[in-house]
Amino acid sequence: MALLLETEQHRFTLLAVREGTRAHDDLTRLTVTINEVSGGIELVDQAQVSATVVALPERSTVSGAGHTGRRADRERGGTAGAQDTTAAVNGPEADHAQAAQDDAGHAEPSRTGSTGTSSSDVGAPENRTEPAPAQSPPLPLFDQYDAVTLTRLGVIPSLLPSLRRVTDERRLEALLGHNLPQLTREVLRALHAGMDTADVRRHITEQWRAEGSVDPGDWARAARRPVSQVSTEDTAVLGALGDSFEAWRLFLHPEQRRLATTAFKGSAKVTGGPGTGKTVVALHRVRHLVDRLPPGRTRPVLLTTFNTNLAADLKHRLQLLGGEELLSRVHVVSIDRLARAVVAEHPTSDLGSPLDDKAALDLWHTVCMEEGIDGYDAEFLDSEFRHVILAQGCGTQDQYFRAERPGRGRLQRPERRQIWSLVQAYRHRLAGPPRRTTHALVADEAARLEQHHMARVAEQQRYKAEQGGRDLLHREAGSGMRLKPRYQHVVVDEAQDLSASHWRMLRAMVPEGPDDIFLVGDAHQRIYSHQVVLGRLGIRTPGRASRRLSLNYRTTHQILGSARGLVDGESFDDLDEGPDTLDGYRSVLTGLAPQFWRAPDWATEKRALATLIQERHDRYGTPYSAMAVCVPDGASATQLAATLGSDPFRIPAVEIGNDGPGKGEGVRIGTMYRFKGLEFQRVFLASVSEGQVPHQRIEGFRDTDPQRYQREHRRARSLLFVAATRARDELVVSWNGRASRFLPESAVRAAYSASALVSGERPPSDSHAA
Numbered sequence: 001m002a003l004l005l006e007t008e009q010h011r012f013t014l015l016a017v018r019e020g021t022r023a024h025d026d027l028t029r030l031t032v033t034i035n036e037v038s039g040g041i042e043l044v045d046q047a048q049v050s051a052t053v054v055a056l057p058e059r060s061t062v063s064g065a066g067h068t069g070r071r072a073d074r075e076r077g078g079t080a081g082a083q084d085t086t087a088a089v090n091g092p093e094a095d096h097a098q099a100a101q102d103d104a105g106h107a108e109p110s111r112t113g114s115t116g117t118s119s120s121d122v123g124a125p126e127n128r129t130e131p132a133p134a135q136s137p138p139l140p141l142f143d144q145y146d147a148v149t150l151t152r153l154g155v156i157p158s159l160l161p162s163l164r165r166v167t168d169e170r171r172l173e174a175l176l177g178h179n180l181p182q183l184t185r186e187v188l189r190a191l192h193a194g195m196d197t198a199d200v201r202r203h204i205t206e207q208w209r210a211e212g213s214v215d216p217g218d219w220a221r222a223a224r225r226p227v228s229q230v231s232t233e234d235t236a237v238l239g240a241l242g243d244s245f246e247a248w249r250l251f252l253h254p255e256q257r258r259l260a261t262t263a264f265k266g267s268a269k270v271t272g273g274p275g276t277g278k279t280v281v282a283l284h285r286v287r288h289l290v291d292r293l294p295p296g297r298t299r300p301v302l303l304t305t306f307n308t309n310l311a312a313d314l315k316h317r318l319q320l321l322g323g324e325e326l327l328s329r330v331h332v333v334s335i336d337r338l339a340r341a342v343v344a345e346h347p348t349s350d351l352g353s354p355l356d357d358k359a360a361l362d363l364w365h366t367v368c369m370e371e372g373i374d375g376y377d378a379e380f381l382d383s384e385f386r387h388v389i390l391a392q393g394c395g396t397q398d399q400y401f402r403a404e405r406p407g408r409g410r411l412q413r414p415e416r417r418q419i420w421s422l423v424q425a426y427r428h429r430l431a432g433p434p435r436r437t438t439h440a441l442v443a444d445e446a447a448r449l450e451q452h453h454m455a456r457v458a459e460q461q462r463y464k465a466e467q468g469g470r471d472l473l474h475r476e477a478g479s480g481m482r483l484k485p486r487y488q489h490v491v492v493d494e495a496q497d498l499s500a501s502h503w504r505m506l507r508a509m510v511p512e513g514p515d516d517i518f519l520v521g522d523a524h525q526r527i528y529s530h531q532v533v534l535g536r537l538g539i540r541t542p543g544r545a546s547r548r549l550s551l552n553y554r555t556t557h558q559i560l561g562s563a564r565g566l567v568d569g570e571s572f573d574d575l576d577e578g579p580d581t582l583d584g585y586r587s588v589l590t591g592l593a594p595q596f597w598r599a600p601d602w603a604t605e606k607r608a609l610a611t612l613i614q615e616r617h618d619r620y621g622t623p624y625s626a627m628a629v630c631v632p633d634g635a636s637a638t639q640l641a642a643t644l645g646s647d648p649f650r651i652p653a654v655e656i657g658n659d660g661p662g663k664g665e666g667v668r669i670g671t672m673y674r675f676k677g678l679e680f681q682r683v684f685l686a687s688v689s690e691g692q693v694p695h696q697r698i699e700g701f702r703d704t705d706p707q708r709y710q711r712e713h714r715r716a717r718s719l720l721f722v723a724a725t726r727a728r729d730e731l732v733v734s735w736n737g738r739a740s741r742f743l744p745e746s747a748v749r750a751a752y753s754a755s756a757l758v759s760g761e762r763p764p765s766d767s768h769a770a
């Protein structure tokens with residue numbers, strides 16, 4: 001049975017569907033209103049919501065005289081009590097026994113997750129033993145906010161009576177577990193987390209605010225607003241609709257939708273913590289740009305990202321979003337492949353094969369030995385070459401003498417002279433034979449070629465304008481082609497890891513103008529490149545063209561709380577000259593607290609991990625392929641795979657390679673670098689031990705090169721942060737020996753003993769992994 005709203009004549013909006021004999025009753029219980037902030041149509045099932053809080057004392061008993069504390073902080077005098085009329089509704093569908101049980105006041109000490117209490121617990125107030133007479137009932141959690149404040153922030157008014165009965169966190173979780181409107185959920189969670197009302201307004205309410213005024217009686221308009229329209233991944237619904245690729249169309253947050261569809265005067269930049277939907281926005285942006293193209297067969301939109309496996313993922317997701325038709329207008333390629341293609345298509349290009357990172361470092365070693373210059377390590381030289389010399393386009397020694405090296409310490413002129421001579425020798429060596437190159441050099445060359453191309457395009461346009469529009473084919477007789485920019489729009493994911501050369505190339509691939517470059521990224525997740533200042537590379541995103549997403553859709557707020565701690569205290573940029581923070585960063589999801597396990601040695605840790613993984617598979621039905629273990633290095637990956645595969649576990653394992661997480665049934669194992677951009681249901685961070693994370697070799701720089709030490713330290717934190725934020729439902733952290741300095745004291749104290757687990761003295765997780 002469906003509830004339909006006739007918004008215009010013969011035009012209906014489907015509001016809700018219920019099945020079974022009680023469908024009619026279920027539907028008539030729904031409260032349907034237009035939200036005064038978002039202008040969207042919102043539904044709440046009053047009886048279900050009330051049932052969640054049914055076990056709470058009546059408000060009249062709570063509002064007795066003598067309350068102090070937070071009551072004194074009220075922003076305005078409370079009015080909600082007067083409205084508290086519907087909350088007494090109770091019904092047989094009261095299935096939130098857990099909440100009722102909690103009312104007895106014995107919240108579990110730390111970790112949550114157990115459900116399955118029998119429904120006979122509902123109605124606990126009557127059955128409970130009498131509370132101690134002198135004890136005053138707990139204050140409602142949102143007692144300090146009056147009804148006007150809450151509704152102006154966006155909370156659905158019909159929820160307020162029930163909300164006044166929420167006195168503890170687990171009750172709140174039960175309430176938020178309902179299918180409440182998202183704006184309401186976001187506001188309540190943020191207030192509960194301690195965000196003040198001004199910040200909630202700024203970070204949340206304003207993002208949801210409808211354009212123009214909201215008429216609470218204009219259903220036709222409300223139904224047309226994007227916030228009223230949802231799509232689903234529910235297979236039953238999709239089966240009924242018979243339209244499978246719609247599955248991926250999620251309900252975009254209003255801010256995500258705005259970013260995907262706004263017309264920008266020039267470039268635009270979206271930052272935001274992990275899981276905030278930056279990639280989703282980038283994909284929707286691409287679709288929006290393609291929708292606006294005139295019909296054709298060309299691919300004027302470029303969608304690029306850091307590596308080939310992420311590019312393959314983007315392609316797949318784009319296909320889900322808009323099918324072959326959308327894909328046919330978009331060039332999806334990783335940034336280095338793109339650079340290589342640019343260089344390869346040039347008639348005079350003589351590309352050697354690119355060295356991998358290790359071979360590039362080995363070559364620096366060789367060059368230092370041959371030149372008889374020591375005192376510089378290979379990583380330093382490689383970084384100096386890429387992030388100073390190539391980044392600033394230093395073609396001569398003099399230019400290098402003048403190069404800025406922010407955050408890289410001081411280098412005197414004699415040192416720069418030595419480094420320059422090493423760079424010359426390095427380039428000479430690469431020139432061969434055999435001829436070789438590096439990805440950085442290819443990108444640099446591609447940037448130069450594209451800049452040259454764009455200069456010719458500009459020259460041709462200038463000439464055409466001067467000559468009154470005559471065709472200039474004769475001027476391009478050499479190429480036989482009319483010159484034009486390579487793309488009309490460029491969209492970039494994982495922007496934080498692109499180098500200055502990459503940006504120079506991209507800048508030269510698209511003419512400056514409306515919607516030219518749209519980039520998404522997060523400096524907290526930078527693990528490859530160094531900071532670049534986009535404004536100095538011709539990519540300017542002033543004012544409203546720079547936006548930040550802060551609502552995490554991937555990770556539970558319990559996991560996020562721990563992950564945030566990993567990067568606290570470090571400073572990060574906004575991909576430009578400004579700072580970036582994780583202010584307002586929050587999650588809509590709730591779940592298990594992260595688990596911590598300490599082991600005396602790697603062998604015990606490996607066996608403990610195998611035990612935990614097996615338990616999650618056998619007892620909770622998590623497929624092996626939905627779990628991933630992140631290790632600090634390749635050798636650990638191989639060793640762990642061996643333990644998993646051996647008796648008694650026999651757990652299949654697949655190493656995450658260059659080309660992504662791969663296929664098949666096994667648990668995924670990979671180094672931290674390989675986790676970029678991925679997500680898994682359960683993530684195990686292994687060997688988060690002192691000496692491994694950060695690696696002990698950075699200790700050498702502590703005194704000799706403090707700035708490098710700081711850089712490496714920050715990168716190690718970012719790596720761990722990226723890995724931890726890949727977890728959707730559960731994060732398990734383990735170590736052997738001493739715990740990494742990045743883990744908080746509280747985690748170390750709360751850690752379980754892997755030895756006890758391995759010897760069978762303690763169970764893997766009780767019910768906590770459910």
Ligand SMILES: Nc1ncnc2c1ncn2[C@@H]1O[C@H](COP(=O)(O)OP(=O)(O)OP(=O)(O)O)[C@@H](O)[C@H]1O
Pocket residue numbers: 250251252253256272273274275276277278279280281522525552553554676677678679725
């Ligand atoms: N509006 C939304 N509703 C539901 N799920 C969403 C929404 N936006 C994003 N997601 C989901 O959240 C997860 C993270 O999204 P996405 O990968 O786009 O984030 P991201 O910001 O690019 O993350 P990262 O920086 O960690 O790579 C994905 O599973 C995505 O489908």
